[in-house]
Amino acid sequence: MRIPFFTFMTPLSVLATLALVAPVQGTAPAKLERSPLAFDGPTVGQVVAASQGRLSSLSIPIPHRATSGRAIALEADLRKQGDSGTTAVFIDQQGSLDDDDEPSPVEGGVYDVYSFVGRAGQSVSLNLNSNDFDPYLILIGPDGTLVDENDDISPTNLNSAINTTLPSNGNYLIVVTSYAPQERGTYQLRATTTLGTGDLQATLRWDSPHDLDLAVMDPTGEVVAFNNTPVASGGQLDVDAHALCERITSAPVENIFWPAGQAPAGEYVIAVSLYARCDESVGPIPFTLNLTVQGSTETLTGVVDETNDLVTFTTAVY
Secondary structure, eight states: OOOOEEEEEOTTOOEEEEEEOOOOSSBOOSSOOBOOEEEEOSSTTOEEEEOOOBOSOOBOOOOGGGTTSEEEOOBOSSBOBBOSSSEEEEEEEEEEEOTTSOBOSSTTOBOEEEEEEEOTTOEEEEEEEOSSSOEEEEEEOTTSOEEEEESOSBTTBOOEEEEEEOOSSEEEEEEEEESSTTOOEEEEEEEEEEOOOSSEEEEEEOSSSSEEEEEEEOTTSOEEBTTBOSOTTSOEEEEBOSGGGOSOOSSBEEEEEEOTTTSOSEEEEEEEEEEEBSSSOOSOEEEEEEEEETTEEEEEEEEEBTTBOEEEEEEEEO
């Protein structure tokens, strides 16, 4: 494991040091210790804010009430791939209902369970399609109560869809099952969310299967990252893609934002890092960073690889 170091100058000319602590070679194993950025300052060696590290798989535990179905783990804090400038696909999963699944409480029925972490007020769209059976889609909230359910999109479309605004922060469960308990077959589940925005929004996109990470340090020294969200100033990461090389999608996106009226004035440091390659490919990995600050948007580009696995940008809120 290498620990590359880069420096930047703050407006007060205080030297700070950033360190990415993460293995980047080869394909990532299922469980890794993972840390994004550690920021030292205001004098070198005095830690202002540091990551806590990722000590195990980030799969969200399925509550006991759901363990009678197949628990398909998805890393959360709303994830997965990009879809447009304002939305992101955080689940795009092909699965199947079959006799190997644990039975549901309904005699003859089986189901699959997906989990994600959502935030209050977040818009989420779920779509469940199957050519083999009549799908039935259920969304359960953090307190175990039903948020929404759907059998048919319309009288002529037997697929299922849920479009809702999440009522609270916490772990949500998506239950995939069939209307008729004895039905089996393959399905496609797709879940999208609207990206959070506000005073400051940093959106990272790339088009390869690798695990890139986005982190932002606010003027107080707090770092928003996959394992530290939200922070006291209001910054939060709401989409995280390809974590631990799981659930690879074709157009990944990561998004960090401060809601309107919450971003403290001062300088922000945005960091893009390569955590792991998720296949055997070599060479630079290009990325695009869309940065919106107080209504003004600019598009920045860069590349990361094993010799340059941390790229930083600075901006300010006034």
